[in-house]
Amino acid sequence: MVLVDNxxxxxxxDFKKYEKVYCNGAKALIENFQDKNLQSASYDITITNKIRIFRDDYxxxxxxxxxxxxxVSIGRDISLGYELKPNEYILVQMNECINMPNDxxxxxxxxxxxxxxxxxxxxQHFNPSYCGMVHLGLYNATKSILEIKPNLKIGQIVFEKLDLMPDEDNLYCNKDSKYQNEKEFIGSKIYDELGSSEKSLVDEYVASILNNLK
Structure with a gap:
């Protein structure tokens, strides 16, 4: 069931009455909520003055x-606007903090x-119990420069009610979640999934040098 405006x-x-369906205390479903952005069955999300641009050094x-x-990316302040070039892909940060309940x-x-x-x-998909300010990908597929500015209504978020409650151990808040409570930018954590890290690579390199010295 998709949630409607009311x-x-x-x-x-009136989020406090939903205390039982939150992991660590009830919170407003949408922080920085503005009634004018509420649609019949969705909410228009806006962007901050913070973006991430990708390096082009190949x-x-x-x-x-x-x-x-x-x-791979660097932060940029776009308080005065940003000219998004043709075929350019950036990350934009939502103004709204989304606090997902378990249901x-x-x-x-x-x-x-x-x-x-x-x-x-x-x-972007939001799991039950996720909390944070998401960074979204934005791509200019045109041959024109498109200027973007803070508070631009960039997309819409739709909420759906689950038929059953998820297993508690499998909730986002109870797992080793990569992006929980994100406010400042958190980059891709793909290296966690690959079972390796820069530290281990350096250790291997140092070990190989030491072995060659023997």
Whole structure:
């Protein structure tokens, strides 16, 4: 079941009555909520003045290295706007902090207005019990420069009620979650999945040197 406007508003304004479906105390479903952004069955999300742009030095990135993965993008303040070049992909930060209870999931979807323009927003799934300010991918698929500014309504979030409660041990808040409570940017944690790190690579390199010295 998709939540409609009055249900979304109720979980923002009167969130304390939903205490039982939160991991660590009830919170407003959407922080920095603005009633004007509420639609019939969704909420329009906006962006801050913080983006991440990707380096264009054409390096080879070892996905097992935290140092190399973390170096692929740099932060940029766009308080005065940002000119998104053709075929450029950036990460934009949401103004809204989303506090998911255990009985909901959510999806971020592109706005038709921007899809028809050629400005493509990445999809985003929110697991039950996730909390944070997500960074979303934004791609200029046109041959024109598109100027973006803070507080731009970039997409919409849709909330869905689960038929059953998930297993408690499998909730996002109870797992080794990579992006829980994200406020400042957290880069890709793909190296965690590959079972290696920059430290282990350095250790292997030092060990090989020592072996050659024997």
């Amino acid at each position: 249900q979304i508003r109720d979980r923002v304004k 390096r080879k990135i070892n996905l097992s290295s935290d140092i190399e993965v973390d170096s 909901l999931i959510a999806h971020i979807r592109p706005r038709t207005t921007f899809t028809r323009l050629g400005l493509i927003l990445s999809d």
